[in-house]
Amino acid sequence: MQRLHDRSVRGLVRQLAALVQSGALPVGTRLPAIRDLAYALEISPATVSIAWGQLRRRSMIDGRGRSGMFVIGTSIAPRPVRRTASVGLAHMPFDLTSYTPDVTLLPPLASAFAAPDRTPNLNVNDDEAIVESLRAVSADSWPYDAEDFMGCDGGYSGLYDTLHALVPPGSIVAVEDPTPMRVLDILDHLGASILPVRSDLHGPMPDSLERVVARGAVAVYLHPGLNAVTGRTVPRSRLESLAAIMAAAPSAWIIEDDPLSRFNPFPSGSLGAWCPDRVVHIRSLSAFFGPDLRVGIISATARIIREICAFRSFGPGCPSRLLQSAAAWMAGDAETTRIVAHARQVYAQRRACLAEALARLGHDAGPGCGFSLWLPVREQKAALACLAHNGIRVTEGSKCSPSGQPHIRLSFSHLVSDQEWLAGHLVAAGLLTKEA
Numbered sequence: 001m002q003r004l005h006d007r008s009v010r011g012l013v014r015q016l017a018a019l020v021q022s023g024a025l026p027v028g029t030r031l032p033a034i035r036d037l038a039y040a041l042e043i044s045p046a047t048v049s050i051a052w053g054q055l056r057r058r059s060m061i062d063g064r065g066r067s068g069m070f071v072i073g074t075s076i077a078p079r080p081v082r083r084t085a086s087v088g089l090a091h092m093p094f095d096l097t098s099y100t101p102d103v104t105l106l107p108p109l110a111s112a113f114a115a116p117d118r119t120p121n122l123n124v125n126d127d128e129a130i131v132e133s134l135r136a137v138s139a140d141s142w143p144y145d146a147e148d149f150m151g152c153d154g155g156y157s158g159l160y161d162t163l164h165a166l167v168p169p170g171s172i173v174a175v176e177d178p179t180p181m182r183v184l185d186i187l188d189h190l191g192a193s194i195l196p197v198r199s200d201l202h203g204p205m206p207d208s209l210e211r212v213v214a215r216g217a218v219a220v221y222l223h224p225g226l227n228a229v230t231g232r233t234v235p236r237s238r239l240e241s242l243a244a245i246m247a248a249a250p251s252a253w254i255i256e257d258d259p260l261s262r263f264n265p266f267p268s269g270s271l272g273a274w275c276p277d278r279v280v281h282i283r284s285l286s287a288f289f290g291p292d293l294r295v296g297i298i299s300a301t302a303r304i305i306r307e308i309c310a311f312r313s314f315g316p317g318c319p320s321r322l323l324q325s326a327a328a329w330m331a332g333d334a335e336t337t338r339i340v341a342h343a344r345q346v347y348a349q350r351r352a353c354l355a356e357a358l359a360r361l362g363h364d365a366g367p368g369c370g371f372s373l374w375l376p377v378r379e380q381k382a383a384l385a386c387l388a389h390n391g392i393r394v395t396e397g398s399k400c401s402p403s404g405q406p407h408i409r410l411s412f413s414h415l416v417s418d419q420e421w422l423a424g425h426l427v428a429a430g431l432l433t434k435e436a
Contacts, residue, residue: 012051093391096410105343112326119325133328144272146299155284165311171218203234219253225268231368243274357423386429
C-alpha cells in the first residue's frame with residue numbers, strides 16, 4: 001500500500017502498471033477486493049473500480065468470477081485481445097484466416113507512382129483533409145451526396161479516429177452482429193458497452209436495431225453494403241427501414257463501414273441518403289489496390305470532418321499525399337478498373353466452388369460474396385478442434401460476434417483448389433444445414 005501514494009484513477013493505473021511490469025506483482029497474483037483496497041487507501045470503491053477497468057482493457061488484469069481479480073499480463077499498452085489471440089497461433093498447413101486479397105489478382109502499382117509531381121503541395125507541411133484528386137474521384141462514386149470528405153490511413157485507421165472523436169469512453173454502441181473482430185477490439189479500447197444488432201440474410205434487422213437504439217446507444221455501427229464477415233449485401237428496402245428507425249433517434253451517430261464496395265455485385269447504399277447530418281461513411285481501398293496502398297476515405301458533414309481531423313492531429317495528422325494521389329489515379333484508371341473487376345469474378349468463382357461442394361454434402365452456404373464464409377455450427381469449440389486436428393485453421397465465430405453466435409468464419413480468397421476435401425472436413429466438424 002505504501003507504493004500507492006497517488007490515489008487518483010490515473011495514479012492508481014500508473015503505479016499498479018509499474019508494479020506489474022517490474023515483477024513486484026507477478027502474473028498470477030491475486031489482487032485485493034475492490035472494497036478492501038478502497039478501505040485501505042481511504043478512497044471511493046468507484047475510483048478503484050475505474051482503475052481496474054482501465055487495467056483490464058490493457059489485458060494486465062482480469063477477473064475469475066468469485067475467485068477475484070488476478071494479474072494476467074505485463075503488456076505496457078492496451079492490446080486488441082481478439083486479434084492478438086488470432087495472430088499468435090501456431091501455423092497450420094491449411095490456414096483460412098487471412099481475409100486479404102490474393103496478391104496475384106492485384107493491379108500493378110508502378111504507373112500510379114510514376115509521376116509524383118502530379119501531387120499538389122507535395123512535402124508541404126499543411127494538414128489538409130484530402131487531396132483534391134481523391135475527393136473528386138470519391139464524390140463521383142459515393143452512395144449519397146456527402147457534404148465533405150477526408151483521407152485516412154486505411155479503413156480501420158479511419159474507423160479508430162472516428163470512434164475516438166465522436167464516442168465518449170464508456171458509451172453504449174450498437175453493432176451489427178457479426179462484425180470484424182478489429183472493430184470490437186477498438187470498441188473495447190474505448191470502454192464501450194457493445195450491444196449486438198441481430199442480422200439476417202438481408203443485413204441488420206429493423207426490430208433488433210430499434211430495441212438496441214432505445215437503450216440509449218450513442219452510435220450505431222453498420223455495414224450498409226457488403227458485410228465483410230458474412231459476405232451478405234443489404235438491399236435498399238432494408239436500408240429504408242433502418243433509416244426510419246434512426247430518424248426517430250436523432251442523437252445517435254451512424255457509422256458505416258464499406259470496405260469491399262468494389263466486390264459488391266450491387267451498388268452499395270448508405271443511410272446518408274436519409275440521415276446525412278449523422279452519417280460517417282468509411283471506405284477502404286486496400287482490398288482492391290493492395291494492403292500496402294493503405295488509403296481510405298471518410299465522408300460526413302464538414303463539422304464532423306473537422307472533429308475527426310482535430311482528433312487525428314494527436315497522431316501523424318494528414319495521411320501521405322503520395323498514397324492519396326496514387327489511389328486517386330488508380331480509381332480513375334480504366335486498366336486498374338478492369339483488373340479489379342476480374343478479381344471480383346475470380347473471388348466469386350472461388351466462393352461458388354466451395355459453396356457447391358458444401359451443397360453436394362447437404363449444406364447451404366447461402367448467398368454472398370467478398371472474402372468470407374460465415375457458417376453456423378453445432379458447437380464452436382468442437383468444430384475448431386476437429387478442423388485443427390486435420391490441419392485446418394479457421395476463425396472462431398465468437399471473436400466476430402458480440403452475442404457469441406456459434407459459427408466459424410473462413411476465407412476463400414486464396415482458395416484455388418481442395419474445395420471438395422475442405423467441404424468434407426467442414427461438414428464433419430458439425431456444420432448446421434441452416435441457421436436457427
